[in-house]
Amino acid sequence: MRVIAILAGLFGLVVGPGPALAEFPDKPIRIMAPYAPGGNIDVTSRIIADKLKDVLGVTVLVENKAGASGMIGSDVVARAAPDGYTLLVSANSLVAVPAIYGNAPYDWRTAFTPISHIQRVPAVLLVTPSSPIKTMADFIALGRDGKFPVADSGIGTTNHLALELIGDATGTKYTLIHYKGSGAASIDVIAGQVTAQVDQVNAAIGHIRSGKMRAIAVSSDKRIPELPDVPTMKESGVKGLENFTFSTFTGLFGPAKMPPEVVAKLNAAMVKVLKDPAVVKRFADLTAEAYPTTPQETAAMFDTEDKAVVPLIKKLGIKPE
Numbered sequence: 328m329r330v331i332a333i334l335a336g337l338f339g340l341v342v343g344p345g346p347a348l349a350e351f352p353d354k355p356i357r358i359m360a361p362y363a364p365g366g367n368i369d370v371t372s373r374i375i376a377d378k379l380k381d382v383l384g385v386t387v388l389v390e391n392k393a394g395a396s397g398m399i400g401s402d403v404v405a406r407a408a409p410d411g412y413t414l415l416v417s418a419n420s421l422v423a424v425p426a427i428y429g430n431a432p433y434d435w436r437t438a439f440t441p442i443s444h445i446q447r448v449p450a451v452l453l454v455t456p457s458s459p460i461k462t463m464a465d466f467i468a469l470g471r472d473g474k475f476p477v478a479d480s481g482i483g484t485t486n487h488l489a490l491e492l493i494g495d496a497t498g499t500k501y502t503l504i505h506y507k508g509s510g511a512a513s514i515d516v517i518a519g520q521v522t523a524q525v526d527q528v529n530a531a532i533g534h535i536r537s538g539k540m541r542a543i544a545v546s547s548d549k550r551i552p553e554l555p556d557v558p559t560m561k562e563s564g565v566k567g568l569e570n571f572t573f574s575t576f577t578g579l580f581g582p583a584k585m586p587p588e589v590v591a592k593l594n595a596a597m598v599k600v601l602k603d604p605a606v607v608k609r610f611a612d613l614t615a616e617a618y619p620t621t622p623q624e625t626a627a628m629f630d631t632e633d634k635a636v637v638p639l640i641k642k643l644g645i646k647p648e
Contacts, residue, residue, distance in 0.1 A: 351411055351589050355386040358579075359415045361400025363393040365510020366480055367527040371445055371577050372416040374609055378600040393507040396424045396481040396647075398431055405438040409582040411589040415439065418577050422633040424483035426640045428647050439580040440590055441625035443597040447576035448615035449547035450489040451528045451557070453513075453540045458522050463544045463563035466523065470499030477501045478516055478524040480509035482647050485575040486525045488636055489546060491643060493525075493560070496567035505648065516540060527575050528554070529613035546573040553614045576632075578625050590622055 356379070360372040369391060376387040392400035397420060407413035421439075425431035433439075454460045460469070469475040479486040482505045494500050506512040509526045516524045517539045524531075524540075532553060534540040542557045550559055560571045579597060581590070600606055601619040610617040620628070 351592060352383050352385045354412060355388055356383070356411070357413050358387060358389050359400045359404050359413065360389055360391050361393065361397040361403075361415070361417065362391065362480065362484075363506075363508030363510050364391050365513070365530065366508045367448065367530045367575060368397075368416055368418060368577065369508075369510070370530060370613065371615075374606065375416070375445060375579070375597070375600055378603060378606050379596060382596045382599050395428070396420065396483040396487075396505075398424055398428065398433075401439075402432045404580065404582055405433040407582045409440070409585040411581055411585060411593060413582065414442070414593075415580040416445065416577055417580060418485050418575050419629065419632040419636070420484045420488070421578075421580075422629055423485075423488055423636045423640060426637045427483040427645050435629070438583055440583055440585040441622045441629070442579040442581060442590060442593050443601070443622070444618065444620040444625050444628060445577040445579055445597075445601065446529075446610050446615040446617040447574045448527045448529045448613070449545045449551065449572075449574050450486065450525050451531055451535075451545045451554075452543040452560075453516065453524045453526060453531055453535070454543060455516060455519055455522055456538060456541050457519075458541065460523065460543060463558075463560055463568065464565050466543060467493075467497050467499055467563075467565050470494065470497070470501050473500040473502065475501050476504055476521050476523075478504045478506060478512035478521045480512055480526070481505050481507060482645070483640075484509075485573075486512075486527070488639075489525050489573050491639065491645065492573060493568070493571070495639065495643065496571055497565060498567065513540070527615075529610070529615045532613055546571065548572050551614050553612070576628065578629065594619070594622060 360369045362368045372389045380387040404415040515521045544560045598619045601617045
């Protein structure tokens with residue numbers, strides 16, 4: 328019996344847990360943030376990377392690779408080895424950008440492995456402090472002739488789509504100035520080069536608190552505690568915005584065909600990260616709601632977004648410039 332027990336133990340060592348589960352992770356993990364530093368994706372990536380390194384016990388690096396409204400950085404991940412060491416943080420624009428460009432180097436449905444939802448945050452309409460725009464109604468009035476310039480973080484990004492949804496709901500149109508990330512857009516708005524911008528609240532909250540930008544309205548269902556004096560777009564009294572809400576949500580992805588055990592380990596790590604009180608508070612301080620989901624729930628969220636925004640893109644004929 329003793330011999331049998333020893334042989335069974337040796338056999339277990341040979342055919343025990345697969346190498347991916349036993350060894351992953353044993354080297355640094357890279358998170359691709361496919362936009363310029365300073366925006367929602369960049370901020371989100373760095374918050375989770377800072378905690379993931381503690382949970383997984385390896386270095387987690389964030390790399391910014393902006394361009395083509397996130398497609399360049401996303402394509403790097405789509406082409407990476409599916410071993411869990413190259414990941415992507417993306418927003419719901421992941422489904423919109425390919426529909427706009429029409430020649431995306433990947434199909435988001437088949438090129439990536441969903442891992443977990445990260446956080447969601449409303450949009451905010453911002454102006455320079457000296458702007459005469461005081462209300463959402465003021466802003467809508469300036470959109471009647473299509474000439475008023477408004478900055479966003481790139482074609483197909485959620486900031487761009489928020490503006491298009493506002494325009495579609497109110498019958499207005501603006502001259503949209505697309506930047507490579509909201510950070511670059513904010514720099515020009517603060518400098519007075521552009522009067523207005525739509526951004527995620529978590530990316531803009533620092534500029535609002537410092538007085539460099541003035542918030543006009545948020546796209547949440549209710550006023551947010553961090554900006555109690557800023558009304559929702561629903562409160563504006565503008566026809567078409569009576570029930571208007573919008574949020575950017577972010578998710579963590581890897582390349583397609585990742586081993587299920589690696590996906591499971593990363594998802595479990597994200598659950599720990601996003602339920603950590605310090606992380607929850609850090610996102611809450613930035614007006615974002617953090618919560619994890621299963622890979623299947625993450626996929627369903629993006630599929631629902633696809634069904635909502637792609638028809639709008641086709642209706643409006645949005646194309647790259």
